[in-house]
Amino acid sequence: EVQLLESGGGLVQPGGSLRLSCAASGFTFTTYAMSWVRQAPGKGLEWVSTISGGGTSTYYADSVKGRFTISRDISKNTLYLQMNSLRAEDTAVYYCAKAPYYDSGKRLDYWGQGTLVTVSS
Amino acid sequence: DIEMTQSPLSLSASVGDRVTITCRASQSISNFVNWYQQKPGKAPNFLIYAASSLESGVPSRFSGSGSGTDFTLTISSLQPEDFATYYCQQSHSIPWTFGQGTKVEIK
Numbered sequence A: 001e002v003q004l005l006e007s008g009g010g011l012v013q014p015g016g017s018l019r020l021s022c023a024a025s026g027f028t029f030t031t032y033a034m035s036w037v038r039q040a041p042g043k044g045l046e047w048v049s050t051i052s053g054g055g056t057s058t059y060y061a062d063s064v065k066g067r068f069t070i071s072r073d074i075s076k077n078t079l080y081l082q083m084n085s086l087r088a089e090d091t092a093v094y095y096c097a098k099a100p101y102y103d104s105g106k107r108l109d110y111w112g113q114g115t116l117v118t119v120s121s
Numbered sequence B: 001d002i003e004m005t006q007s008p009l010s011l012s013a014s015v016g017d018r019v020t021i022t023c024r025a026s027q028s029i030s031n032f033v034n035w036y037q038q039k040p041g042k043a044p045n046f047l048i049y050a051a052s053s054l055e056s057g058v059p060s061r062f063s064g065s066g067s068g069t070d071f072t073l074t075i076s077s078l079q080p081e082d083f084a085t086y087y088c089q090q091s092h093s094i095p096w097t098f099g100q101g102t103k104v105e106i107k
Helices: none
Strands: A003-007 A010-012 A018-025 A034-039 A045-051 A058-060 A068-073 A078-083 A092-098 A115-119 B004-007 B010-013 B019-025 B033-038 B045-049 B062-067 B070-075 B085-090 B102-106
Touching: A003 A092, A018 A034, A018 A092, A018 A115, A034 A068, A034 A078, A045 A068, A045 A078, A058 A068, A078 A092, B004 B085, B010 B019, B019 B085, B019 B102, B033 B062, B045 B062, B070 B085
Parallel strands: A010 A115, B010 B102
Antiparallel strands: A003 A018, A018 A078, A034 A045, A034 A092, A045 A058, A068 A078, A092 A115, B004 B019, B019 B070, B033 B045, B033 B085, B062 B070, B085 B102
């Protein structure tokens, strides 16, 4: 059974940093691309970033490019999202999600339960 | 970026009703559309890919159609567990973009 468990969310001040983690199990971690998708309170879904199965290719939304970094540790079966220079508009529930492809996050077949990031002073 | 516009944004329906949700892309995207269901406080659940292919385990009352710029999600006979918000998503090109969501409520 595929399981994705996010952690690392919390309250951070504008300009601060936070690292989200997503522990994956139930599938061969290096075979599939992984993504982060966020949802601001009461709003819709927004794709944030995708990393290929081997970690060599990464893709970002313009809204986070240069501030967020996606990575994966295959020894720990864990996906990360390093978030720097955080802004109020980054406040959202962040979901990690698995793609059924090696190098594309164009569809997401399994999702974690999400972790809330609040950027506020 | 490809913009995805859903309609309606909300609807009220009764158990057993046939429900149709529309999604329009800002440019032609062939059949590169996925659909997700999200219940309050929960993660999205993947329903349909490539506009009309049902994900494994999804009930057959869900169906999708369309190509080019216009797509639909249909629930043939609404069940109590189907009351949720539904999102379309284009898988044609990065950045992957979602529609605003359509909330299906109980009449």
